[in-house]
Amino acid sequence: MIQEPRKTLVGFFPGFFDVGETFPLIKIAKSYQALGGEVVIFSHGGDYEYLAKEHGFDPIQINPIASKSKITRYFLEGSDDEIIELIRSEASEFKKSKIKLLVQSSSYLDCMMAARVSKIPLVSMIPGTLIPPYYQANLGTYPDRSENYFTYMMPRYFKDRLSNWFSLNYKGEVTKKFNRVAQKMNVDIFLKNDQDIRLGDFTLMCDDINFLAVKPSKEFPAEHYIGPILFDEPPGQEDKEVKNHLKRSGRSILLTMGSSPFMKERFLKVLKILNKTDYNVIATYTNILNEDELPKLNENILFKKFIPNVAELNKKIDLAIIGGGRGTVYTAAYSGKPAVGIPLNGEQQYNLDCLVRHGVAKRLSFTFLQEKNLLDAIDGIFKNYDTYLKNGQDLLKKLPVPQGDKNAAKQILKIAMQS
Secondary structure, three states: OOOOHHHOEEEEEOOOOOHHHHHHHHHHHHHHHHOOOEEEEEEOOOOOOHHHHHOOOOOEEOOOOOOOOHHHHHHHHOOHHHHHHHHHHHHHHHHHHOOOEEEEOOOOHHHHHHHHHOOOOEEEEEOHHHOHHHHHOOOOOOOHHHOOOOHHHOOHHHHHHHHHHHHHHOOOHHHHHHHHHHHHOOOOOOOOOHHHHHOOOEEEEOOOHHHHOOOOOOOOOHHHEOOOOOOOOOOOOOOHHHHHHOOOOOOEEEEEOOOOHHHHHHHHHHHHHHOOOOOEEEEEOOOOOOHHHOOOOOOOEEEEOOOOOHHHHHHHOOEEEEOOOHHHHHHHHHHOOOEEEOOOOHHHHHHHHHHHHOOOEEEOOOOOOOHHHHHHHHHHHHHOHHHHHHHHHHHHHHOOOOOHHHHHHHHHHHHHHHO
């Protein structure tokens, strides 16, 4: 009996320890279902597994792990035999599920190997700032977190060229171990460098190719740049406190720096600086702070744990101060308003660089954040506000309708039908 093409069973393996990795894959899985496909969700556990259940999925537990980083430690600290046992058990689960294709967010090295062992094609969903064409176009910038007082004095051009070369050629211990284990398991895969470790048999990028400013290639064709996947935010009822705060005279600023606890120190520092100004600030502290950690600030700053439909609020304020998460950056881009960005890591830095290249934002150093730098950046944007606003509106006109989940589902169906 021939299987109905549109009923092809596809497995999805989100990184449930990170909402930025969980939500896009769950949304793609729902869009794939809407095309008539069948879905199974695999899980290592994680705080955001509930999102799968909220969307009607019952995840299959595979070797639960304590944290996102533990599997990387397996490849660094675990013996080859331990890693091989883990991979074989996962490959067995994939085969037993009878999936024709596996889609994952490149979080789990074991998953990438297990897919190859079970001879199931792997689709890797990754940011467009983490693929070779981005560095080949010399778009990568020297990582802020690698700066020190010596490198800080080096010419920017030289550092950026060095960073791009390094990203394209460096092979770390995890990659070397991955290759050794693959050889022992007779898996036909060899990673030339750390870049390769993120790539699947097919790689889809959750970015707009024009926003990134890269060119398509044979390995990374234009249709594989599926576009952004934004959080669903029903309009809901407008927050009265926010509404009243926006009525205050003067410039308005939205401070939203994601939910990583690693941003706590910088978030508090920015608040302390803004507390000395007359700007009307709406600060969302999400999971960065607990209620008992909220500092006492002037009335020009309004604290909110979460803001319903933050995308709409972005359109109403004058300026956003943001981290560099992909969702946050695209939300800022689709608002048409300028931003000041403080990236936590290299990926966030590259996301913000895209806004900077479009003349919409200023990027500050996470490592060397100083009061003067932040105030100068804000003042520089407001003194040239018409230019920044025009650039923001011009970028908004160039951006596609944000339906990366639907585009990805179509590509996955196409790949599954051809596999």
